[in-house]
Amino acid sequence: MTHELSLELRGIHKAFGSFVALRHIDLGVRKGEFMCFLGPSGCGKTTLLRVIAGLEVQTGGEIRQNGRDISRLPPAQRDYGIVFQSYALFPNLSVADNVAYGLVNRKMPRAQIAARVAELVKLVGLPGSEKKYPAQLSGGQQQRIALARALATSPGLLLLDEPLSALDALERVRLRQEIRALQQKLGVTTIMVTHDQEEALSVADRIVVMNDGRIEQIGTPLEVYREPASPFVADFVGKVNVLPGRVHGDRLTVGTLAMHANGAGAAGAGGSGSTNGADRDVRVYLRPEDVLARPIAEGDPHVFDAAIEKIEFLGSHCHVRVSTPAFAPHGLTVYLSLNYLAEHSLQVGSPLRLRLLEERVRVF
Amino acid sequence: MTALAHEHRPPAPLRLRAHWTDHAARAAIAAVVLLLVVFLALPLGAILRQALEGSDGRFVGLANFIDYARTPALLQSVFNSLMVSAAVTAITVPLAFGFAYALTRSCMPLKSLFRGIALVPLLAPSLLSAISLIYWFGNQGLAKDLLQRFGIDQIYGAPGIILAECLATFPHTLMILVSALTLADARLYEAADAMGTTAARKFFTITLPGAKYGLISAALVTFTLVITDFGIPKVIGGNFNVLATDVFKLVIGQQDFARGAVVAIVLLLPAVLTFAVDHIVQRRQTAMLTARAVPYAPRPARGFDAAMTAYCTVIALLMLAMLGMAVFASLATFWPYNLAPSLKHYVYGLVDNEVATGFFNSLEMAAGTALIGTALVFFGAYLQEKTRGMETLRSTLRLLAILPMAVPGLVLGLGYIFFFNAPTNPLNGLYHTLALMTLCTIVHFYTTGHLTAVTALKSLDAEFEAVSASLKVPFFKTFWRVTLPICTPALVDIARYFFINAMTTISAVVFLYSPETRLASIAILNMDEAGELSPAAAMAVLIAAASAVATVLFMLLGRFVDRRTQAWRGTAR
Numbered sequence: 028m029t030h031e032l033s034l035e036l037r038g039i040h041k042a043f044g045s046f047v048a049l050r051h052i053d054l055g056v057r058k059g060e061f062m063c064f065l066g067p068s069g070c071g072k073t074t075l076l077r078v079i080a081g082l083e084v085q086t087g088g089e090i091r092q093n094g095r096d097i098s099r100l101p102p103a104q105r106d107y108g109i110v111f112q113s114y115a116l117f118p119n120l121s122v123a124d125n126v127a128y129g130l131v132n133r134k135m136p137r138a139q140i141a142a143r144v145a146e147l148v149k150l151v152g153l154p155g156s157e158k159k160y161p162a163q164l165s166g167g168q169q170q171r172i173a174l175a176r177a178l179a180t181s182p183g184l185l186l187l188d189e190p191l192s193a194l195d196a197l198e199r200v201r202l203r204q205e206i207r208a209l210q211q212k213l214g215v216t217t218i219m220v221t222h223d224q225e226e227a228l229s230v231a232d233r234i235v236v237m238n239d240g241r242i243e244q245i246g247t248p249l250e251v252y253r254e255p256a257s258p259f260v261a262d263f264v265g266k267v268n269v270l271p272g273r274v275h276g277d278r279l280t281v282g283t284l285a286m287h288a289n290g291a292g293a294a295g296a297g298g299s300g301s302t303n304g305a306d307r308d309v310r311v312y313l314r315p316e317d318v319l320a321r322p323i324a325e326g327d328p329h330v331f332d333a334a335i336e337k338i339e340f341l342g343s344h345c346h347v348r349v350s351t352p353a354f355a356p357h358g359l360t361v362y363l364s365l366n367y368l369a370e371h372s373l374q375v376g377s378p379l380r381l382r383l384l385e386e387r388v389r390v391f
Numbered sequence: 392m393t394a395l396a397h398e399h400r401p402p403a404p405l406r407l408r409a410h411w412t413d414h415a416a417r418a419a420i421a422a423v424v425l426l427l428v429v430f431l432a433l434p435l436g437a438i439l440r441q442a443l444e445g446s447d448g449r450f451v452g453l454a455n456f457i458d459y460a461r462t463p464a465l466l467q468s469v470f471n472s473l474m475v476s477a478a479v480t481a482i483t484v485p486l487a488f489g490f491a492y493a494l495t496r497s498c499m500p501l502k503s504l505f506r507g508i509a510l511v512p513l514l515a516p517s518l519l520s521a522i523s524l525i526y527w528f529g530n531q532g533l534a535k536d537l538l539q540r541f542g543i544d545q546i547y548g549a550p551g552i553i554l555a556e557c558l559a560t561f562p563h564t565l566m567i568l569v570s571a572l573t574l575a576d577a578r579l580y581e582a583a584d585a586m587g588t589t590a591a592r593k594f595f596t597i598t599l600p601g602a603k604y605g606l607i608s609a610a611l612v613t614f615t616l617v618i619t620d621f622g623i624p625k626v627i628g629g630n631f632n633v634l635a636t637d638v639f640k641l642v643i644g645q646q647d648f649a650r651g652a653v654v655a656i657v658l659l660l661p662a663v664l665t666f667a668v669d670h671i672v673q674r675r676q677t678a679m680l681t682a683r684a685v686p687y688a689p690r691p692a693r694g695f696d697a698a699m700t701a702y703c704t705v706i707a708l709l710m711l712a713m714l715g716m717a718v719f720a721s722l723a724t725f726w727p728y729n730l731a732p733s734l735k736h737y738v739y740g741l742v743d744n745e746v747a748t749g750f751f752n753s754l755e756m757a758a759g760t761a762l763i764g765t766a767l768v769f770f771g772a773y774l775q776e777k778t779r780g781m782e783t784l785r786s787t788l789r790l791l792a793i794l795p796m797a798v799p800g801l802v803l804g805l806g807y808i809f810f811f812n813a814p815t816n817p818l819n820g821l822y823h824t825l826a827l828m829t830l831c832t833i834v835h836f837y838t839t840g841h842l843t844a845v846t847a848l849k850s851l852d853a854e855f856e857a858v859s860a861s862l863k864v865p866f867f868k869t870f871w872r873v874t875l876p877i878c879t880p881a882l883v884d885i886a887r888y889f890f891i892n893a894m895t896t897i898s899a900v901v902f903l904y905s906p907e908t909r910l911a912s913i914a915i916l917n918m919d920e921a922g923e924l925s926p927a928a929a930m931a932v933l934i935a936a937a938s939a940v941a942t943v944l945f946m947l948l949g950r951f952v953d954r955r956t957q958a959w960r961g962t963a964r
Contacts, residue, residue: 080857081407081860084405084406085405086405087405098405099406100408101408101409101413102860102861103412103860103861104410107861108861109858115854115855115857116852119873119876119877119957128858129862129863132862133863160959162959176862179862180862180863
């Protein structure tokens with residue numbers, strides 16, 4: 028796999044006084060890739076973006092863009108466009124002047140600027156809005172203009188700092204798809220910072236999950252979701268049940284159920300543990316949708332009885348909290364469709380049989 | 392886990408290679424800091440040095456302070472100052488609170504008129520109220536008998552100072568209390584109403600605690616204004632000595648610089664204390680009001696509104712009586728024998744006494760202060776808020792910009808004498824010039840302008856500069872195209888504040904003028920000393936008129952600027 032790197036970070040370290048915000052970050056961003064920095068607030072994702080932009084200075088480490096060392100270059104000498112959560116549109120300038128802001132400085136002829144502005148405004152889906160002021164636009168429209176402004180100078184790298192956080196839920200979903208489509212159309216290497224896992228899963232080529240100034244995992248959305256590299260990732264991305272388990276040789280026991288440890292994805296953190304024969308206490312991670320209510324074959328060793336304790340209605344599906352002698356005293360949350368619940372007239376107190384998907388179980 | 396092993400601390404912190412625009416910004420910030428060091432920090436340092444040196448220039452430690460404490464006459468002044476300031480605070484704060492309450496919490500008619508009248512004293516030097524009091528209650532006063540019926544023998548001395556200061560400080564106190572009472576959350580009152588709370592209980596459990604910090608702040612500011620005011624005690628104090636007049640007598644009269652410096656430092660104490668407490672209080676006040684608060688809107692209540700109107704009418708009439716008497720007396724042909732109106736005091740009194748030039752000096756200085764001061768303050772605030780790097784210089788600038796608030800004008804002026812009058816100072820040539828007086832006035836009123844500018848700049852998106860850099864547009868272009876146009880209304884505010892204060896200030900510049908550079912406000916003092924009270928009143932009225940005209944002009948300018956640069960604001964969806 029030889030991917031040409033657009034951006035390369037080596038050993039980036041950042042401390043604010045005694046507080047360490049970034050610890051030895053190594054990362055390569057491929058050309059044309061859409062990468063998301065995902066993590067809880069305070070994990071260092073925004074600091075990392077600002078280091079790449081030159082708005083913060085790393086305490087140590089190296090940044091290369093297209094092979095060029097930009098570690099010590101001021102923002103104005105780096106090649107990127109940036110969009111902030113607050114839009115940062117100049118309120119006293121019209122939409123056209125905002126989009127043209129970086130072009131005017133390049134001493135382009137007036138007509139050429141006007142043509143480029145019209146092209147960009149059309150590209151972000153707001154043709155005809157050139158003469159308006161930002162205050163006349165909705166939040167989503169303002170963010171589209173901010174995007175057009177960042178793209179106007181055709182930068183080699185697009186940085187998006189939580190661009191959707193200030194928008195309402197519907198607009199957020201619509202704009203993130205637009206940004207993704209635009210990014211694919213232009214092929215511009217893009218880094219987006221977000222704390223919203225759904226957002227990251229839906230648009231990114233690869234996700235960098237960060238926690239406490241470190242990278243926890245780099246992977247495609249599916250990898251991050253299905254094969255979390257650490258308990259933190261499993262917890263942060265998606266919903267998960269955590270149960271105590273025990274590994275003995277290549278056998279994993281969770282409650283009264285036993286399964287093959289290797290098949291149970293024990294490769295996680297304790298993959299090497301299976302080679303020594305001693306018993307080992309582990310934590311077993313199981314997503315709600317990896318516990319099925321059907322189809323259930325007779326004699327399946329991973330089937331257990333449960334009773335519904337609570338139903339959290341989410342729309343087409345529900346999170347159903349069940350208690351089961353199999354894992355007592357621990358309960359389990361499973362993900363069941365509304366139709367299924369209706370079909371079997373399930374309600375609080377109803378008994379049901381469930382099957383655990385052995386191959387999806389993660390052990391740490 | 393394994394990342395810990397890789398963790399390393401580089402030997403030296405990295406720095407970005409500086410773009411040439413970074414160098415420009417750094418040079419500019421260094422220039423502003425240098426200016427404030429020379430015209431603020433060094434003069435203040437000179438006072439301290441003077442206070443710690445004997446007459447032969449040797450270091451004597453606290454000897455001057457001990458000597459001061461052993462002089463009964465000077466200690467009497469300390470007591471007098473404290474007594475007067477406490478009395479004024481005790482009278483003005485409740486009165487102004489009532490007025491502010493009427494303005495913010497009632498549906499009284501003509502609110503803006505009442506507010507405007509209450510703010511009138513700001514347009515004239517504080518001693519205008521003292522001059523008016525002399526015409527009302529002085530030896531030849533119209534209502535002298537009234538005073539004696541109250542058991543006060545004569546207006547000169549403590550009674551006059553207290554009355555005049557009450558009038559002069561009223562607008563300052565009022566403004567603080569109005570802003571404190573404006574910050575009210577309607578939801579608290581709705582919750583109280585829902586529980587059937589009485590009006591009195593609401594007042595004591597919601598209104599008063601909500602305005603607590605404003606009240607503390609108003610009391611401190613009033614106290615400090617009075618204790619550091621020089622003009623009123625000079626005009627109406629008679630033989631009643633206070634600290635502020637002592638400084639003047641010691642330094643100008645007796646040339647006793649060491650003791651003058653000691654008194655100045657004593658005067659600095661309440662001001663610094665006020666400043667410190669106010670700083671803490673302000674922070675709490677802003678934290679109290681959350682973004683989700685619903686602004687309080689008063690509802691009509693006939694009895695209450697009528698009572699409030701009556702109260703405000705009385706106060707407004709007192710204000711007008713004060714201003715009106717000055718106007719009336721300045722127009723009287725020969726007080727108190729011939730009250731027929733004439734322009735005699737304006738024409739002969741001012742022109743022939745060669746003090747009319749003072750009025751033009753004042754206008755020149757006020758214009759200079761407004762222009763240069765606004766530019767300096769805004770530029771300094773911009774560099775402090777919107778550029779990067781140079782953290783040490785930046786925090787020095789922050790401190791120096793806030794410091795003037797804690798320095799009474801009298802103390803600043805004294806520092807200027809000590810510093811600029813020293814023969815060894817290469818800037819000695821500035822002494823007695825209008826340029827130095829302008830700079831002194833700018834520094835004197837720097838903080839308020841600075842805070843206005845900082846507030847305006849903070850309301851801008853913090854990422855404008857980052858966006859510009861990413862678009863390869865240098866910061867000064869963004870300053871010119873975006874920051875400055877958005878902030879022009881604040882600039883007009885700052886300029887007006889500088890202009891009015893430069894017209895009316897006395898305390899700092901009274902140490903710095905020469906006969907050629909005498910200002911209108913100082914001419915009032917001189918004429919009062921020479922017993923020429925009518926021309927003095929005429930000059931005070933002229934200043935008030937000029938300030939009023941300037942206020943109107945600034946308002947028009949503000950409206951013009953709004954139309955030119957703020958079009959984008961009015962176009963919300």
